[in-house]
Amino acid sequence: MGKTELALQWALEKNAEIVSCDSLLVYQGMNIGTAKPTSAQLRRVPHHMIDVVAVDQRFSVKAYVDAAKEAVASIFARDKQVLVTGGSGFYLKAFFAPVVDSIAAPPKIVDEVAYIAETAGLAGLLHKLAELNPAGLGELDVQNPRRVTKALERCLASKRTLLELKAEFAQQVSPFAHYEKRVCLLHRSPERLWRRICERVEAMFAAGLLDEVRGLLQAGIERNPSAAAAIGYCETIDFIKKGDTDLDALKERIAINTRRLVAKQRKGFRNHLQTEQICDLDCAESPTLFI
16 A cells, blocks of 8 residues: 555544645646545545646745644544655754744845855855855855755844854744644555666656656746656656656656655655654555544
8 A cells, every 4th residue: 555545544534634834845847757646536635735826936945834823723623634755854944943034035135145156156155155254154054055055144133153143043832833733654665665666767758757847847847856857757857858768768867866856755754753653555455544
């Protein structure tokens, strides 16, 4: 049994609705490459945080948290349970700890930082950031251009250092702190997981991933860096734009990159989630969540 079917069964048994915390399911049109629930599955159980925004529009973690809070409150107001499924790191973390603050960089600052990035690259961003942070950059991942860009925008907008912002952020309360939560981690053996990844990649192309990506290019997916960089999509975009013809090599790249992402996610979940149950999807018997 797969995780989608398991989630549907649990939701039906427990009178629950599903809240997705997948950072790609929010985008309209990204269906095949994300294994988005089918229309039949969506009819079986109400889902939230799916197809929220057009693929050429950015969707921030703050926007996710705000919408998810409304979804969770509305589900409980209908006297139903909530099942959160998925595994996008920051989105999932939002259910257990604060992940965003109220600082929003105005367009002028966003443009200023973008100009520095365009003319001086990552080194230029770090130089400017160091000028504003004489006490150091803390735990900032200085090799990640997106994190560095966001950090500089926040410092310029707030007129505070990263260390000051971190201290203020530590005083915040999780947006879902008042809800009781139970965590189940789904598990597969590495061998079975690799086999399913390869099968999934084959199924994606059989279902028309190439045509889906061509349509998304026309819809402006490249205006949304987060969507365009998603595994399965970034490789296929590159394949199409280069006029490549080696489909087997493309499938292999996607499968390998997927396996790397899954390994990173599994490590993150084990280290940062207080798991109450591990559900073995390789079990011969039908797995059960929280009897």
